[in-house]
Amino acid sequence: xxxxxxxxxxxxxxxxxxxxxxxxxxxxxxxxxxxxxxxxxxxxxxxxxxxxxxxxxxxxxxxxxxxxxxxxxxxxxxxxxxxxxxxxxxxxxxxxxxxxxxxxxxxxxxxxxxxxxxxxxxxxxxxxxxxxxxxxxxxxxxxxxxxxxxxxxxxxxxxxxxxxxxxxxxxxxxxxxxxxxxxxxxxxxxxxxxxxxxxxxxxxxxxxxxxxxxxxxxxxxxxxxxxxxxxxxxxxxxxxxxxxxxxxxxxxxxxxxxxxxxxxxxxxxxxxxxxxxxxxxxxxxxxxxxxxxxxxxxxxxxxxxxxxxxxxx
Amino acid sequence: xxxxxxxxxxxxxxxxxxxxxxxxxxxxxxxxxxxxxxxxxxxxxxxxxxxxxxxxxxxxxxxxxxxxxxxxxxxxxxxxxxxxxxxxxxxxxxxxxxxxxxxxxxxxxxxxxxxxxxxxxxxxxxxxxxxxxxxxxxxxxxxxxxxxxxxxxxxxxxxxxxxxxxxxxxxxxxxxxxxxxxxxxxxxxxxxxxxxxxxxxxxxxxxxxxxxxxxxxxxxxxxxxxxxxxxxxxxxxxxxxxxxxxxxxxxxxxxxxxxxxxxxxxxxxxxxxxxxxxxxxxxxxxxxxxxxxxxxxxxxxxxxxxxxx
Numbered sequence: 001x002x003x004x005x006x007x008x009x010x011x012x013x014x015x016x017x018x019x020x021x022x023x024x025x026x027x028x029x030x031x032x033x034x035x036x037x038x039x040x041x042x043x044x045x046x047x048x049x050x051x052x053x054x055x056x057x058x059x060x061x062x063x064x065x066x067x068x069x070x071x072x073x074x075x076x077x078x079x080x081x082x083x084x085x086x087x088x089x090x091x092x093x094x095x096x097x098x099x100x101x102x103x104x105x106x107x108x109x110x111x112x113x114x115x116x117x118x119x120x121x122x123x124x125x126x127x128x129x130x131x132x133x134x135x136x137x138x139x140x141x142x143x144x145x146x147x148x149x150x151x152x153x154x155x156x157x158x159x160x161x162x163x164x165x166x167x168x169x170x171x172x173x174x175x176x177x178x179x180x181x182x183x184x185x186x187x188x189x190x191x192x193x194x195x196x197x198x199x200x201x202x203x204x205x206x207x208x209x210x211x212x213x214x215x216x217x218x219x220x221x222x223x224x225x226x227x228x229x230x231x232x233x234x235x236x237x238x239x240x241x242x243x244x245x246x247x248x249x250x251x252x253x254x255x256x257x258x259x260x261x262x263x264x265x266x267x268x269x270x271x272x273x274x275x276x277x278x279x280x281x282x283x284x285x286x287x288x289x290x291x292x293x294x295x296x297x298x299x300x301x302x303x304x305x306x307x308x309x310x311x312x313x
Numbered sequence: 314x315x316x317x318x319x320x321x322x323x324x325x326x327x328x329x330x331x332x333x334x335x336x337x338x339x340x341x342x343x344x345x346x347x348x349x350x351x352x353x354x355x356x357x358x359x360x361x362x363x364x365x366x367x368x369x370x371x372x373x374x375x376x377x378x379x380x381x382x383x384x385x386x387x388x389x390x391x392x393x394x395x396x397x398x399x400x401x402x403x404x405x406x407x408x409x410x411x412x413x414x415x416x417x418x419x420x421x422x423x424x425x426x427x428x429x430x431x432x433x434x435x436x437x438x439x440x441x442x443x444x445x446x447x448x449x450x451x452x453x454x455x456x457x458x459x460x461x462x463x464x465x466x467x468x469x470x471x472x473x474x475x476x477x478x479x480x481x482x483x484x485x486x487x488x489x490x491x492x493x494x495x496x497x498x499x500x501x502x503x504x505x506x507x508x509x510x511x512x513x514x515x516x517x518x519x520x521x522x523x524x525x526x527x528x529x530x531x532x533x534x535x536x537x538x539x540x541x542x543x544x545x546x547x548x549x550x551x552x553x554x555x556x557x558x559x560x561x562x563x564x565x566x567x568x569x570x571x572x573x574x575x576x577x578x579x580x581x582x583x584x585x586x587x588x589x590x591x592x593x594x595x596x597x598x599x600x601x602x603x604x605x606x607x608x609x610x611x612x613x614x615x616x617x618x619x620x621x622x
Contacts, residue, residue, distance in 0.1 A: 089584045098586075204580065
């Protein structure tokens, strides 16, 4: 009897392995094909662009990249281009584009922050959007503004009750992101100004949907979300008295924002370049980018480099 | 594993010098089966090799000691100096899986007894398919149900955040119930019927027969089901990650955020670049998981040996 069970299991494993091996070999072939395709097309300039583009990385950027890719492939001029967008995290995106497994690496953070200097030097940065984040709290905590120091106190565990920062008598529950996440890196760099540790009893979730659900349901919860996730179920906090709005982000009056990057290794292939140009076009920047809660790069009145230095444009 | 090929020997070439049809069929079948087995063996070994080569790097060349990883309490991969104490994850994985098995085992045993001894017909036609259906539900659905039903319930009833080891164990117990029940039912069905009849002939009641005779006789098989259930619970990632909270600390209660080996891997792997120390340390955790799986298989084998004796 149990022999049967094991045999069944083994057969299943074998089938899965076979399927996987098959899929991998296919993927590998596909990859090679598209590179040569894109290359040959590059030389015969003028003809319609064709080829395959694989974009991997940031799950925060994934919905926008996918939405734009669908529209892009529906355009007549680009009907021979196929764009595949995969999530997997900024780190995965950066290492895959650096190793040449992906054509585009999506990232929430500058490559310099994750990769070695010589590897990041090979990558070309395309800033396609700006994402801003707001600290969000459960609606009963009785706070609508926090200063930087108060946020630091909360996220380092110095303040453990909302009455410490002028709210209701309610224990604080931190709903954080994993310590390696790009979203967390942005929040720590521009809202807290310091790295924090995962505290005993704090919650770490990777998905924005889960963070929102937990903050909305757990009494005393605080977390942070991209502006596109804000709605009535949670309360978005002002930061140092500044409201998290698009206008305040463009002037850097509200500083908790970051670029969404699409990295290519060296100059992009013709197909990848067409896709990147399409994302940067005014129609997409003022259309999809805004609709999905991002801020168009062109509307930013300031620049920020990898070290965090802000300059007026 | 018994290969079906061995029962028929390939005959010598036909007298005319041609190969007979049955010989060619035989050879073709044998080649196919050998190829599949070879592919399987190669796959298994390359997986083990890959995980081991990545997972051992932190210990060999990146200055992390095995002791620090197995018994360290602090997980600060981005810290300075980086710390890789995985004890909180080991603790979380063990407690959650064992707790899940403790919840699932009595339920599974009872269901098995019900399906074989009490209402065999209803059990086979209705209950068994229903329980097997549980095995087909994707784990993300379990996780979401856990987050939407179990966590709020625990938050309202007990002090704490609702999220934590108990929430994870409850979700896992439902997930491993099919494993425990199916194996238990098979074991009970395969008991010789003379055993029961003898017991009834001596005047034992049904309860006495079940409690004193059937359960002890089938116990090693039932435990096999439980161990396989624990193995599955140990390896489950997504559903647990959604309800356990993922704080890299040993929790002070069952209702406080904790982490398992699998959830820390899925949570952080995507955010690290391959080759970095942090990434390799996650592979070390994967290696630990793999070794645990070997251990579970070993335990199952031991139990099976007891069944045969």
